Each structure stands twice: as structure tokens, then as C-alpha cells.
Amino acid sequence: MKTYNIGILGFGTVGSGVFDIFSKNADIIKEKNCLAVNVKRILDLRKFPGSPAENLITTNFDDIVSDNEISLVVEVLGGEQPAFDFCKQALAAKKSVVTSNKELVEKHGAELMKIAFENGVHFLFEASVAGGIPVIRCLNESFNSDSVIEISGILNGTTNYILTKMTKDGQSFEDALADAQSLGYAEQNPSADIEGTDACRKLAILLSIATGKDVDCRDINTKGIDAVTTSQIAKANEKDGVIKLVAKAKIEKDNVFAQVAPMFIGKESSLFKVDGALNAVSIRGSATGEITLIGMGAGKLPTASAIASDIIAALTRRPSAPFWCEQRQSVASFPAQYAERFSI
């Protein structure tokens, strides 16, 4: 049985989750995949005295990228830089890269996939959208003989938690946000979640995979939840529905319509019951019909599980030419006749 050495960039919540999975689940991983994964080095500027990973920590990226025994790098630093430079260097050194970094993937996914393929390695990013839900794998593998014609999803757990509290407990937006912050579901500066930027980035990634062209999140009309009122929620309830922050897109040949906004969701929708910090994505293909995936969109171990499955895929599969290329895909807002169906 072969043992693979990997390096992890960043020992925060997700990075330590990946370390934990490969330590605690080593037997399961061996049994299921006939391989072993050894975390050899972890890049972090902090020290972790007493942690079982203490002696693996380095502050020097070169200790990882120049180590010929390390065949794969996990990037969980977040943010554009230095993640982008580190990933390019790792790929150029013929190490596969697995990341959960949605900003990096949204901005540079096409380029990094191209560099990976040129170097005979993988660039995989399941954990960058919807945490533990295998939505990227589903798009890549279950729709590889089909055209994706619709995507709609609840891609941000923070806003979904807030809207659920407003709906079920009648809280105001401000009270529900304070509640989410006190429970750690929302950050002290919650603007990326509240304003819809986070959900928009994830939709741009999904659309790039679905169309094969590069969707820029700045082209997607995005509206946050900060203006949602309890009376709008009550009105939705009267019409047997709820309000959710939905990332929605329709693909008609070369035309892509997309929008992120608080939307009316009727009780017949698969997204109607997706409450609290859950995420969900519905993907409709011409032949496959609609597949809906629901699960934990964030959290240490669900996200680390998604990373672990990418790591195992990268270590065992031949890389394939990426479908998502650098050519820009234009995006329009939904025409009025569509938009009125889901406007609140």
C-alpha cells in the first residue's frame, strides 16, 4: 500500500480538520482506498504548542514546495494572496493542489486548472462551494453527458440562518444578525455574507463549471438580505412560501441569466425546507432532470471531508483536460417575465 505525503497551507479551522481526518480516519481511508496519506508539513505563522501537529509547522513555504516527497498541497489560507502565488508554485513543481478558497477559485480557477493540466497534476476545489455537499463533483461527473440548463441554490449558511430566524421566530433582521453573530454563524464584519457577495462568488464558480467559460462574479446582479423586512416575510407566508437568499441561473445556449437576491420560494420547491445553516443546490439538466443536494455548507469536518475526497481523487486519478476555460462568459440579469416569478 502506497503512502502519499502532503503539505497543508494554513492550520486554521479547516486545515486542522484535514489533519484530524487523516489522523483519526487513517484506517478507514486505507480500507476504502488502499492508500495512506501522511501530513508531512503545515505552513502557518503561528505556533501550536501541545498540538499533535506541533512539529510539522513551518513558516517557510519553500519547505513544502521544494520537498520532493510531498506530492500534493492543500491550500486553506483563504483570500487571493499569497494563496494564488503558492498554488501556482506548487502546480509548477508538479504537485496537485486541493483548495477550499472560493475567492481564489472564482478569480483564477480557469488559469490554475490549465496550469495543473499542463503539469500533469490536479487542481480540485470541491470545498470552495457549499462545504461538504458534493456539488462540483455532481456537476463535473453526473452532468458530463448533459447540458445544465438551471442552477439554483442556497449557498450561504449565515444569511439562511438569519432569514430562518426572522421567519420562524418573527425576529427583525438586526436581532437575527446579532443572534447569528453571538453563535459564531456570522462574522463581526458580516458584509460579504449579508450583501450576497459570498453566494455570488459560489454561483460564478458553479456557472463556470456548467458552461465551460469563465463567469466573473462582478457580472452577476447581486442583492443582499439587509433590506428584507418582517412584513415581506409575512406576505410570503400568506402566499404559502418563504423568503430565501437564492443564487439562481438559467443557461439557454450561449445566454446565461443569473441573479443573487432574496427570492420567494413556494412550498413545492426543493429549497423550501432548507433551513438554518444548511446549504442546498438544485441542478437541472436537459436529460437528467433536476438533482437537489442538501447538506452542511460549512463547518470544520464537513469541509475537511470534501477536501479529503478531493485529495484521494487527485492521488488516484489521471488528470483530465479542464472544460472550464479562460474565455469570458457574459451574464445578463433575468428578463422581467422570469424575474417576476421569484421577486418578493
Added chain:
Amino acid sequence: MKTYNIGILGFGTVGSGVFDIFSKNADIIKEKNCLAVNVKRILDLRKFPGSPAENLITTNFDDIVSDNEISLVVEVLGGEQPAFDFCKQALAAKKSVVTSNKELVEKHGAELMKIAFENGVHFLFEASVAGGIPVIRCLNESFNSDSVIEISGILNGTTNYILTKMTKDGQSFEDALADAQSLGYAEQNPSADIEGTDACRKLAILLSIATGKDVDCRDINTKGIDAVTTSQIAKANEKDGVIKLVAKAKIEKDNVFAQVAPMFIGKESSLFKVDGALNAVSIRGSATGEITLIGMGAGKLPTASAIASDIIAALTRRPSAPFWCEQRQSVASFPAQYAERFSI
């Protein structure tokens, strides 16, 4: 770009769906996967005058298994024989096999996977459980670093359609069944669906993949829906729930508890809104939490899409040693303290 030749055993609903997908979606398949698939031969005892596949039909399996240009065989005959013999012969001839045949997979999955691996080819069967929903891929790939601890699903569209009609329209079991038969959702001899055998077989397949040992469907306590009354449904409704035919299992180390029966589903469950002919499966892992997948559990094109994605996987990936082995996994009924939570 490489073109792969395949043979199809059986030109019924699903077989002709596979043929249609590779004809109509050839451009999409090339773009997304950098390969082409050519259906070279189709085994069927019937003739199909006027069909574009007319000249591909043969009544002689040897025309497929002895054709060195054919690298993969799709088995959609259904039933144990001659499917089992044909699959063994195809694998021995170093052709990968993709099937939708749940009876074959439930009875001989472990053996066929072993033969495939020994011959350096694949035996894949995504379409054998829940049609177009990628539940087997999810179990194999998203839970490959995690222990699966619970599986529950609505795995039979016919019985779900009947129970939905009884719930929403107040129909009796007999009327709803007649309705389902007139719409083609239920067969004239509906016993395999109604008695729960079909759902039980699918649960046995999922449990075998999850545990890595061979679960025999005859070991799973199974009860059908023929005794469900409108008053039981009304009683469930009073408790804010519905009755669904659920295939449910719990895995605790080496102990597996499983049951197929009409169960009470409260409105907080991900399965509560799964109505009509839809299928759904929830899988809970220790680390990943619960992932729920919902979609079309049957139908020509959803099932053919699942087969197409298996075909592309078989043509592009290295085979890996199967986790599911021939050693028997014992199965017990749920202890009373669990069972009372979902009994109707």
C-alpha cells in the same frame, strides 16, 4: 480525440435512452470529456425497423464480446440471467461493464467487482439505485475518508406516488394503485414495488458499498405498503407528518440495523417533501454530517444519464480495488427503542 466503441445489451427503454444520449449529445460529450463514444452493436432479440439503431442490432452476444474494438458493455437487460453470464464473459474479455440491473448488482455485485478488478477493468452500477441520482458515486467518493453511520431513503417511485396520492387526494390504496397503473408508474403485476422488494434490494446495495461487506436483501426486514390505510395517513397528518415507504439503516461498528417499511416522517425531515415519483437518499457520515440527494429515481433519460456518466468514468479512470467484498455482513432489525420513533 479518442473514440471508444461500446456495445449495449438490451434495446428497451433504458438501452434506447443510452443510444439517444450518445447520438444527440455527442458534441457536449466531446467538449466536456475530450472523447467520443460510438455505439457499435446492440443485443436484442427484436428488430427495430426505421430506428437509427436498426443496423446495429444483433441477436448474438458473441458479436459483442468477441469484438476487439468494443471496450465497454452496457447491460440493461434486467434480471439475473442471462445478464450475469454475459457480464462475466465481458469482464473476462477485459471489457468494462456498466449496468442498471439492481437484481444482478444485489446478488453478484461483490463477485463482479472482483472479476473486473482482476481483469483491469470496471464494473459500475450508478443507475441501479435511484435512477439519475448520483448516490453510489456520493457514497464511494464523498464518504471515502469517513464512516457512514446512517442511510435512509425513498428508493421506490411507484410506492411513493401511491402514498402521495393517498395523502394529498385522500384516495384508498386500491384506487391510487389503479391510478398509478393507468399512468404507467406501476406495472400490471406491481408486487415487487408494493411489497417493498425493490426498495429492499436497493438498500442492500447501498449498505454493501457503505460497509464494504456483502449485505443480502433477504436479511432485511421488509414490509410493503399494501396494508397502509387512509386512517393511518390521517393520524400521521394530525402529528404533522406523512407516511412514506422508507428504506432505513443504521451502522454501528460491525452492527447493521436495517428495515424497509411504511414509516412516519415528520415535517423536519429532508424526506418530508419528497413527493410523487421522486426518489431521495440521506446519507450521514461521522465527519461529513448528512447529505441528502433528491431527483428522478427512474425514467428513460435520467437513468441513461447515470449510465453515460459511468461509461465516461470507466473509459477515463484507472480501476481501483473494490471496497465491497464477498464476506457476508449480518443485518438485524432495529431495536424497539429506535423502531418506535418511526413506526406508524
